Amino acid sequence: MTAPLATAVRDQPMPEIAEPVIEVRNLSKRYGRNIVHQHLDFEVRRGEIVSIVGGSGSGKTTLVRQILGLERPSSGTIKVFGEDTSKIEPEEVRLMRSRYGMLFQQGALFSSLSVFDNIAQPLRELGKIPEDLLRDIVMLKLEMVGLPCKNASKMPAALSGGMIKRVGIARAIALEPELLFLDEPTAGLDPQASEEFVELISTLHRALGLTVVMVTHDLDTMVALSTRVAVLADRKVLVAAPVEEAAGVDHPFIREYFLGLRGRRALQALPPERRAKLPAAALEPASAEVQL
Ligand SMILES: Nc1ncnc2c1ncn2[C@@H]1O[C@H](COP(=O)(O)OP(=O)(O)OP(=O)(O)O)[C@@H](O)[C@H]1O
Numbered sequence: 001m002t003a004p005l006a007t008a009v010r011d012q013p014m015p016e017i018a019e020p021v022i023e024v025r026n027l028s029k030r031y032g033r034n035i036v037h038q039h040l041d042f043e044v045r046r047g048e049i050v051s052i053v054g055g056s057g058s059g060k061t062t063l064v065r066q067i068l069g070l071e072r073p074s075s076g077t078i079k080v081f082g083e084d085t086s087k088i089e090p091e092e093v094r095l096m097r098s099r100y101g102m103l104f105q106q107g108a109l110f111s112s113l114s115v116f117d118n119i120a121q122p123l124r125e126l127g128k129i130p131e132d133l134l135r136d137i138v139m140l141k142l143e144m145v146g147l148p149c150k151n152a153s154k155m156p157a158a159l160s161g162g163m164i165k166r167v168g169i170a171r172a173i174a175l176e177p178e179l180l181f182l183d184e185p186t187a188g189l190d191p192q193a194s195e196e197f198v199e200l201i202s203t204l205h206r207a208l209g210l211t212v213v214m215v216t217h218d219l220d221t222m223v224a225l226s227t228r229v230a231v232l233a234d235r236k237v238l239v240a241a242p243v244e245e246a247a248g249v250d251h252p253f254i255r256e257y258f259l260g261l262r263g264r265r266a267l268q269a270l271p272p273e274r275r276a277k278l279p280a281a282a283l284e285p286a287s288a289e290v291q292l
């Protein structure tokens with residue numbers, strides 16, 4: 001399915017990479033004796049799509065939760081849109097929240113609300129919006145994520161996994177955020193639905209000039225979308241660079257993740273000029289290994 005919006009922005013240039021919108025400096029986070037982050041630095045600039053990758057338990061979700069203000073750092077500073085999140089006034093929190101959208105891992109729609117009411121929920125929370133305007137906004141968001149209007153009255157239980165993700169995105173962009181967070185957005189989707197998801201994010205990135213921060217295990221999605229990849233290992237961001245550069249860092253996690261069979265296969269999707277910058281080990285044929 002190709003949405004009209006995708007066609008409209010296909011030839012539009014990528015948003016320019018501009019000022020930092022997230023600045024994490026010397027962050028430490030511990031739970032009791034468990035030190036999750038130590039001396040962690042991380043930056044995201046406007047217009048980027050940054051993927052956060054790392055082993056299970058390396059602290060990807062915890063990092064995002066701290067940036068969103070859902071967890072407090074043990075020490076260090078986090079600035080979002082230039083504001084120190086620990087010093088922000090309660091009345092500013094609402095305004096700040098309207099500047100970012102979040103798609104949680106499970107899609108997290110309200111199962112008792114229709115598609116329409118799920119998407120309308122952040123708008124209704126914001127305050128009084130006339131019903132006819134609300135309707136127009138919800139229908140526009142549905143169209144933006146490539147879902148026909150007839151789905152508005154459906155309940156979440158009647159949707160496919162890919163449709164749930166689309167509704168989740170429609171809700172996350174309801175307030176026209178500048179920054180979009182996605183936690184494992186393609187988990188549970190089949191390859192076709194994952195590809196459609198990649199196209200959707202790529203379209204919204206161009207159309208809205210969105211900045212995207214995405215936690216993902218999905219190598220194909222990561223390679224297709226990321227302007228940079230941040231690798232979490234040893235309690236910090238080991239490297240944050242275009243994937244062809246990150247793959248060349250000498251570290252056990254990077255060798256296993258990027259240079260294993262699946263990693264090498266995914267890296268083949270890079271355009272030739274970026275493939276040329278990959279380390280030699282990434283270019284070994286992905287089919288040479290014995291398939292078990
Ligand atoms: N609320 C909490 N209380 C105590 N420990 C926690 C809490 N949240 C996370 N942790 C611990 O912090 C570490 C990092 O967890 P986190 O969920 O950030 O990992 P992750 O990289 O997102 O892993 P996954 O890929 O499995 O989702 C883990 O050791 C986890 O047990």
Ligand SMILES: [Mg+2]
Nearest residue numbers: 060061062215
């Ligand atoms: Mg996680």
